[in-house]
Amino acid sequence: MFTLNAIGKACPLPVIDAHKALKEHDAVEITVDNQIATENLRKLATEMNCDYTMTQESPTHYTVQLVKKGNGTAPAPSVTAAASQNDGYIVVVNSPCMGVGDEAFSKQLLKTFIYTLTEQDVLPSAIIFYNGGVPLVTKNSESLEDLKKLADAGVSIYACGACLNYYGLTDQVAVGEVTNMYRIIELMRTAPRIVRP
Numbered sequence: 001m002f003t004l005n006a007i008g009k010a011c012p013l014p015v016i017d018a019h020k021a022l023k024e025h026d027a028v029e030i031t032v033d034n035q036i037a038t039e040n041l042r043k044l045a046t047e048m049n050c051d052y053t054m055t056q057e058s059p060t061h062y063t064v065q066l067v068k069k070g071n072g073t074a075p076a077p078s079v080t081a082a083a084s085q086n087d088g089y090i091v092v093v094n095s096p097c098m099g100v101g102d103e104a105f106s107k108q109l110l111k112t113f114i115y116t117l118t119e120q121d122v123l124p125s126a127i128i129f130y131n132g133g134v135p136l137v138t139k140n141s142e143s144l145e146d147l148k149k150l151a152d153a154g155v156s157i158y159a160c161g162a163c164l165n166y167y168g169l170t171d172q173v174a175v176g177e178v179t180n181m182y183r184i185i186e187l188m189r190t191a192p193r194i195v196r197p
Helices: 013-024 035-047 079-083 103-118 131-137 144-152 161-166 181-190
Strands: 002-005 027-032 050-058 061-068 090-093 126-129 156-160 177-179
Touching (some): 035 061
């Protein structure tokens, strides 16, 4: 059985680690430090057709075993293969934060959201950044490597040119292409689904 130690890893990292491991192994044992992680792993087990067992050694030590049933599921496609299988949804980011609350935590949530996009089996066809979201496509962005990975996998990355100009960031774009509001509206109007973090 393949073992993983996810002690100290914030959600959704334990699920992402287990998902990756199940692509290559029929059985995975993962140690986590909170009950929410065990519940998220239970959901993953259902999605991936796995048997689930959990043992609690202490309030901060849980061991979860995920074992594929029968032949298990077919390996999920890699991030590159998944891009060609997207269902046309787009992601729109208009803020440096995700949700309303503590600013530092909200920024960390958005960074985690973008990283988690790279781990999806079905990628968006495009990610659009405008207003306060445009700093994420610049060379000082903490999400730059994840956005480059998505771009390399075929996800179109767009940033509003007027917004970049307003914030003085036009010459700092490091991923994707600069676009205009007409194109942004066209992309949003024709997308089957829009996801906003």
